[in-house]
Amino acid sequence: MKLFKADKNELLEISEEYLAQTLKGAKILHDLVMLFTDNKLNKADLEQVIESEHQCDILKEKYTEVLFKEKRALPFLVEDRYKILMNIDQINDKTEYFARFLQTYPFELYDDITDEFKALCEHCMKTVESLINCATLIETDFESAYAKTFEIEATRRKARKARFHLLEEIFKKTEEPTRVYLTSKIVTIIYDIAHWAEEVSDFLRGLIIKYPSR
Amino acid sequence: MSLSTIVIVFIIISVLISFAIGANDETMATIYGSRTLKMREILILAVIFAILGAFILGGSVSETVGKDLLFFSIGNSVVLTILISTAIWLIISSIFGLPISTTHATIGSIIGVGLLLGGGGGVNWLTILEMGLWWLLSPLIGFIVTYFAYKLIHKSIINKLSGFRNYEKAERIFSYILLVVICWTAFSRAGNDCSNAVGIVAGLDVNLDLILLIAGLSFASGIVIIGRGVIKNVGTITELHPSTAFASEIPTAIILFFGTLLGIPLSGSHMLVASLVGLSKARRAPMSKGLWKILMIWLLTFPVAAILSVILYFPIDIFI
Numbered sequence: 001m002k003l004f005k006a007d008k009n010e011l012l013e014i015s016e017e018y019l020a021q022t023l024k025g026a027k028i029l030h031d032l033v034m035l036f037t038d039n040k041l042n043k044a045d046l047e048q049v050i051e052s053e054h055q056c057d058i059l060k061e062k063y064t065e066v067l068f069k070e071k072r073a074l075p076f077l078v079e080d081r082y083k084i085l086m087n088i089d090q091i092n093d094k095t096e097y098f099a100r101f102l103q104t105y106p107f108e109l110y111d112d113i114t115d116e117f118k119a120l121c122e123h124c125m126k127t128v129e130s131l132i133n134c135a136t137l138i139e140t141d142f143e144s145a146y147a148k149t150f151e152i153e154a155t156r157r158k159a160r161k162a163r164f165h166l167l168e169e170i171f172k173k174t175e176e177p178t179r180v181y182l183t184s185k186i187v188t189i190i191y192d193i194a195h196w197a198e199e200v201s202d203f204l205r206g207l208i209i210k211y212p213s214r
Numbered sequence: 215m216s217l218s219t220i221v222i223v224f225i226i227i228s229v230l231i232s233f234a235i236g237a238n239d240e241t242m243a244t245i246y247g248s249r250t251l252k253m254r255e256i257l258i259l260a261v262i263f264a265i266l267g268a269f270i271l272g273g274s275v276s277e278t279v280g281k282d283l284l285f286f287s288i289g290n291s292v293v294l295t296i297l298i299s300t301a302i303w304l305i306i307s308s309i310f311g312l313p314i315s316t317t318h319a320t321i322g323s324i325i326g327v328g329l330l331l332g333g334g335g336g337v338n339w340l341t342i343l344e345m346g347l348w349w350l351l352s353p354l355i356g357f358i359v360t361y362f363a364y365k366l367i368h369k370s371i372i373n374k375l376s377g378f379r380n381y382e383k384a385e386r387i388f389s390y391i392l393l394v395v396i397c398w399t400a401f402s403r404a405g406n407d408c409s410n411a412v413g414i415v416a417g418l419d420v421n422l423d424l425i426l427l428i429a430g431l432s433f434a435s436g437i438v439i440i441g442r443g444v445i446k447n448v449g450t451i452t453e454l455h456p457s458t459a460f461a462s463e464i465p466t467a468i469i470l471f472f473g474t475l476l477g478i479p480l481s482g483s484h485m486l487v488a489s490l491v492g493l494s495k496a497r498r499a500p501m502s503k504g505l506w507k508i509l510m511i512w513l514l515t516f517p518v519a520a521i522l523s524v525i526l527y528f529p530i531d532i533f534i
């Protein structure tokens with residue numbers, strides 16, 4: 001009987017690897033965006049982010065394969081872990097999308113918004129970092145994970161404030177409408193990462209509330 | 215019809231009724247509902263414990279059902295009528311995946327044929343009343359004990375767990391305990407239910423051990439061939455996890471085991487369904503929409519089994 005097999009560890013190992021890879025991808029993107037704001041970005045380096053997303057996809061497929069091959073005891077946990085993974089996968093998709101968009105972005109960033117843009121990137125990175133921490137903590141400590149979800153919410157608020165401030169500054173510009181439009185898109189796309197991180201943290205908070213009242 | 219032919223016919227009918235009881239057996243439902251085991255594994259376990267239970271525990275209740283309920287001497291046609299009408303009603307309900315009490319169906323048939331042949335004085339109402347009290351009490355106990363068992367487990371264990379891994383560990387332990395409890399229930403349940411199938415045959419000059427073994431095999435076949443619908447229906451009355459399934463199985467297992475040992479024909483189906491309802495109430499969780507069908511068929515079991523026995527008696531009597 002498979003009930004007596006320790007078949008859960010493989011899933012956990014893949015999940016941990018997946019979270020680490022997601023964080024790695026986000027960090028690479030963060031570093032590259034910092035270079036972009038200083039006009040030192042080599043666009044070919046953005047391929048690293050795309051490659052990281054690809055690695056995450058491979059891990060995701062491996063996870064799904066193990067899940068459906070070994071699916072059995074404690075399915076409520078299996079299902080919830082799977083949902084967490086799928087939600088976090090959106091972070092990878094969004095970072096990849098941003099990297100691809102940045103590859104095609106034909107301008108330099110406006111000098112007067114550089115600092116605010118860097119701040120927005122920092123907030124986004126922090127939300128992703130906190131989210132990965134939260135997803136790790138939910139395995140062993142509900143209270144700390146619960147507290148983390150509020151950290152993510154607070155950081156996302158800062159990101160939102162920075163986003164609208166940036167947009168306000170960008171829309172003041174009257175020359176080069178294409179540059180204005182594409183720069184506003186860049187701001188929106190990178191903010192989306194923080195926004196989605198908060199959505200996932202809300203989901204995690206829901207799980208933390210649900211479990212003790214099962 | 216010669217005596218040996220009658221004995222063979224009785225044994226065939228007993229095999230059929232055992233099959234029908236097995237088809238309506240929902241003991242493994244909580245293992246299915248909590249997805250602790252796959253259906254294939256569930257069926258293997260069910261077969262093993264059905265055979266063991268029928269053979270080892272089946273003799274005790276048989277005597278109560280077979281000898282104490284009717285005041286007049288039991289003829290062959292009466293025995294056949296009771297067995298066939300019970301089997302028909304069991305098979306009908308199993309086809310719809312609805313769990314009914316085999317004991318209720320059997321007693322309903324006995325009352326029907328008893329009233330037909332002996333009038334009000336033909337039936338041992340005192341024993342029926344005594345049994346009736348247990349039938350009312352057992353689901354009630356199942357409901358109450360499960361309600362409080364869940365609250366206790368939740369407060370003392372589940373509420374104190376933090377993190378998925380702790381849940382996983384706790385639920386895994388519950389899975390193992392649940393398996394033991396279910397196997398115990400299946401064992402005592404097979405003893406209780408198979409006795410109904412062979413109970414009236416016990417009055418004839420046959421080897422009861424052999425009949426019980428055959429009944430156990432037939433019971434197991436019923437579970438494997440058409441019992442899945444009932445297992446699935448009961449297992450999905452409310453959302454189950456190993457810990458909650460465990461809370462709902464405790465009263466059923468304890469009460470059934472002692473009931474079987476004491477020779478009290480209890481309804482395992484009613485107890486388990488009542489336990490699951492108790493669990494659902496304790497968790498404030500939604501229940502399956504099909505529950506009303508189960509309640510409806512419970513109410514219908516007594517009268518329908520009695521009417522069936524009345525209808526079947528004369529054709530069988532002419533045949534015999």
